[in-house]
Amino acid sequence: xxxxxxxxxxxxxxxxxxxxxxxxxxxxxxxxxxxxxxxxxxxxxxxxxxxxxxxxxxxxxxxxxxxxxxxxxxxxxxxxxxxxxxxxxxxxxxxxxxxxxxxxxxxxxxxxxxxxxxxxx
Numbered sequence: 001x002x003x004x005x006x007x008x009x010x011x012x013x014x015x016x017x018x019x020x021x022x023x024x025x026x027x028x029x030x031x032x033x034x035x036x037x038x039x040x041x042x043x044x045x046x047x048x049x050x051x052x053x054x055x056x057x058x059x060x061x062x063x064x065x066x067x068x069x070x071x072x073x074x075x076x077x078x079x080x081x082x083x084x085x086x087x088x089x090x091x092x093x094x095x096x097x098x099x100x101x102x103x104x105x106x107x108x109x110x111x112x113x114x115x116x117x118x119x120x121x
Contacts, residue, residue: 002037002038002119003037003038003059003060003061003097003116003117003119004035004036004037004059004060004062004069004085005035005036005037005038005041005057005058005059005060005113006022006024006033006034006035006036006057006058006060006091007034007036007041007044007045007048007049007055007056007057007058007102008022008024008055008056008058009052009054009055009056010054010055010056010099010101011054012024013056013058013099017093017096019093020092020093021090021091021092021093022058022090022091022093022096023090023091027089027090031088032070032086032087032088032089033086033087033089033090033091034084034086035060035069035084035085035086035087036084036085037085038112038113038116039112040082040084041057041102041110041112041113042110042111042112042113043074043078044074044084045102045104045110046109046110049110050104050108050109050110051104051108052104053103053104055101055102055103056099056100056101056102057099057100057101057102057113057116058091058096058099059096059097059098059099059100059116059117060091060095060096060097061095061096061097062085062095064092064094064095064097065087065089065091065092065095066089066092067087067088067089067090068087068088068089069085069086069087069088070085070086070088071083071084071085071086072084072086097117098116098117100113100115100116100117101115
């Protein structure tokens with residue numbers, strides 16, 4: 001099973017992980033948390049966080065989620081029809097199995113992440 005990834009800042013993750021549940025602003029604004037696969041994550045990273053060097057990827061084990069997970073169009077929709085995972089609830093901290101720094105290249109552009117832990121079986 002491949003990882004689902006959520007981007008946040010290291011500071012935000014540290015601030016909220018002690019509560020036992022993580023809820024990004026999108027949960028309150030749109031009703032869900034944005035997730036991505038490793039192949040997708042650079043698209044929202046470049047749209048939302050271009051050039052930022054304080055981003056981490058939360059590596060999420062989908063078997064530990066306790067809210068509905070839906071695969072839906074992005075915002076804006078991908079021209080090729082790519083679907084993104086959306087979590088309709090907060091993220092339980094035990095579902096986050098690893099946290100990995102996600103840095104852009106010298107031009108501020110994010111690419112496919114490296115250093116992710118091995119995928120779950």
